[in-house]
Amino acid sequence: MFSLTNLLWLVLLGTAGLYLWRSGQFKGRARSIAVNHCKQLNLQLLDDSMVITGLWPVRSAAGSLVFRRRYRFEFASVGDRRYQGELTMIGMRLLNIELETYKLPSAD
Secondary structure: OOOHHHHHHHHHHHHHHHHHHHHHHHHHHHHHHHHHHHHHOOOEEOOOOOEEEEEEEEEOOOOOEEEEEEEEEEEEOOOOOOEEEEEEEEOOEEEEEEEOOOOOOOOO
8 A cells, every 4th residue: 555655755756757857858959959059150069068057947938937957068169179158948948058259260
């Protein structure tokens, strides 16, 4: 028989599993956005790096409760140095992308 404690543990494990599964979807979306942004600027996303650095509950434009996620990634412009970029999403929607100042390729 299930006791109340067992039921609570089951709900907590289910919630944790759902969070991990959904986190992979958000990370994949963030990576896709970063890849496209880097391609538009002739940059290279390095190591498929996408690390979550922040997670906050916020209200969406519709008033529902969603999470604001911040991801950090690395990119290169001419291949000699790594630069940092940061991407912020609210739900599945991109809020902004910030890139560290990087060196442009020489125009020869």
